[in-house]
Amino acid sequence: xxxxxxxxxxxxxxxxxxxxxxxxxxxxxxxxxxxIYNKDLAATLSVCPKCGHHFRIGAIERLRxxxxxxxxxxxxxxxxxxxxTFVDTKPYRKRLxxxxxxxxxxxxxVCATGSIEGIETSVAAMEYTFIGGSMGVVVGEKITRAIExxxxxxxxxxxxxxxxxxxxxxxxxxxxxxxKISGALARLDRARLPYxxxxxxxxxxxxxxxxxxxxxxxxxxxxxxxxxxxxRVIEQTIRQKLxxxxxxxxxxxxxxxxxxxxxxxxxKATIARVLRFGLRSAHGTAAIALPAEQPEPAER
Ligand SMILES: [Zn+2]
Numbered sequence: 001x002x003x004x005x006x007x008x009x010x011x012x013x014x015x016x017x018x019x020x021x022x023x024x025x026x027x028x029x030x031x032x033x034x035x036i037y038n039k040d041l042a043a044t045l046s047v048c049p050k051c052g053h054h055f056r057i058g059a060i061e062r063l064r065x066x067x068x069x070x071x072x073x074x075x076x077x078x079x080x081x082x083x084x085t086f087v088d089t090k091p092y093r094k095r096l097x098x099x100x101x102x103x104x105x106x107x108x109x110v111c112a113t114g115s116i117e118g119i120e121t122s123v124a125a126m127e128y129t130f131i132g133g134s135m136g137v138v139v140g141e142k143i144t145r146a147i148e149x150x151x152x153x154x155x156x157x158x159x160x161x162x163x164x165x166x167x168x169x170x171x172x173x174x175x176x177x178x179x180k181i182s183g184a185l186a187r188l189d190r191a192r193l194p195y196x197x198x199x200x201x202x203x204x205x206x207x208x209x210x211x212x213x214x215x216x217x218x219x220x221x222x223x224x225x226x227x228x229x230x231x232r233v234i235e236q237t238i239r240q241k242l243x244x245x246x247x248x249x250x251x252x253x254x255x256x257x258x259x260x261x262x263x264x265x266x267x268k269a270t271i272a273r274v275l276r277f278g279l280r281s282a283h284g285t286a287a288i289a290l291p292a293e294q295p296e297p298a299e300r
Contacts (some may be wrong), residue, residue, distance in 0.1 A: 032279050036040035044266045054264055056201060056220050059110040059127040063162050066123060066268050071114030074149065075142045079106040083137070084171055090095035093167040095131065103130050107138035108163070111146040112157065117272035119279070125160040128202075134167035135207055140177025143211065147184040151191045156275045160198040161212040165205015178210035185214050194278030196271055199226050199249070199258070217274050219260045219267070226258075 027036050028298055031053035040047075045065050046055040079096070086092040102105060108130035113122050124146045126133045143159065150157045166174040188195055197215030199208075201224035208228050212218070220226060227247035237243055245251045249261045262270045 003105075007215045011297060027055075047264050052222065052263065054201065054223065056128060058129060059105070059111055059125040059160075059162075061111055062125040062200075063110060063123060065116070065118055065264065066125075066158070066271065067112075067114035067181060068117065069114070071112040071123075073110060073112045075111060077106060078138050078142060080136055080138050080170065082169075084169070086171070088128075088169070095169070097137075099130055103127065105130055106128075107136065107142070108133050109142050111142045113149070113153075116158070116268060116275065119272060119275050120155050121158055121275065122153075122155045123148050123158045123160070126162040126207075128162045131162035131167060131169075133161075133207075134165065134171040134174070135163060135177050136167035136174045137177065139167075139213075140174070140180050143177075143181050144184045147181070147188050147195075150193060151188055154191070154193065156193055156279060157185075157188060157195045158198060158271060158275075159195070159211060160200060161207050162200045163201040163205070164213075165207055165209075175206060178206050181211045182214060185211060189216075192277055197273050198267065198271070199224055201225050204228065204230075213257070215259075216278055218257075218261045219262050219270065220252065220258050220285070221264055221267070221275075222249055222261055224249045226252055238256040249299040 025038050027038060027041055028034070029036060029048040029051060032048060032051035034050040036048060036050075041055070046057045046061070047053070048055070057065070066173045068286060079100070081094075082091075082093045082096065084092075105127055107296045108127045110123055110127065111122070113120065115121065116123075126139070146159075149155070149159055166177070168174070185195060194216050195214070197212050197218045199212050199218065199220040201221060203212050203220075203224065203226045205228060210228060212226075225247055226249060231242050231246060242247050243251075249258065252258045260270065
């Protein structure tokens with residue numbers, strides 16, 4: 001029975017081959033499998049040139065796709081105080097510290113003013129890599145301030161949502177942000193200033209249930225996951241199988257939940273068109289001074 005006692009030589013570890021391609025130069029599209037050169041992907045605003053798959057992008061990259069040039073960022077140093085001294089798999093305070101260190105941001109939203117095709121705009125862009133883009137007290141406060149800043153300076157507002165919803169580590173305090181932001185948006189509406197909501201993959205939970213669906217115009221990126229509760233929870237509750245494409249942008253557009261589904265490469269031009277249209281009051285006079293070189297919007 002020699003083969004029972006056969007001594008197996010451990011497999012020699014392979015000598016590490018030097019890769020000639022530096023790490024991270026190429027990205028594989030998860031939708032069509034195309035291998036894309038990083039620089040090409042940056043040129044197409046992180047949209048797959050072959051199939052149009054929209055890669056997720058961060059808040060700073062988002063601002064770069066929207067603003068004409070430089071922007072002014074506000075409330076950079078606001079950070080959560082961990083009011084509930086919350087602990088799950090690790091203390092929330094520790095989680096915050098490590099996320100701040102890895103992302104270089106203090107919380108999950110970047111608020112800035114800058115111009116979009118010459119129109120000065122207050123923009124808030126959410127950062128999904130910061131604890132799932134979750135909305136805690138800081139996100140709520142920063143977005144509210146961005147809206148109030150817009151009211152004070154008579155600017156339109158654009159909020160780019162990318163979020164898993166409310167931040168459970170701040171409990172009820174994070175739920176209160178829904179009402180706080182919605183209240184500020186109501187004041188913006190009374191000041192007759194337009195608000196464009198941009199919904200990107202993913203926009204779920206308390207963010208969908210508040211400001212992301214309150215835009216004068218709600219625009220989504222293609223195939224973005226947008227919903228309140230997850231599909232499994234809904235199936236268990238209503239005891240029905242959900243249709244294909246449920247909770248994706250195109251499905252929501254078909255069912256009247258969105259106004260437009262717009263390719264990221266067309267997003268800036270579309271937002272600018274909507275803002276130009278919205279900045280005119282019902283009497284046909286501009287609510288604020290528009291840049292002269294912009295063409296007049298077609299009256300509908
Ligand atoms: Zn692709």
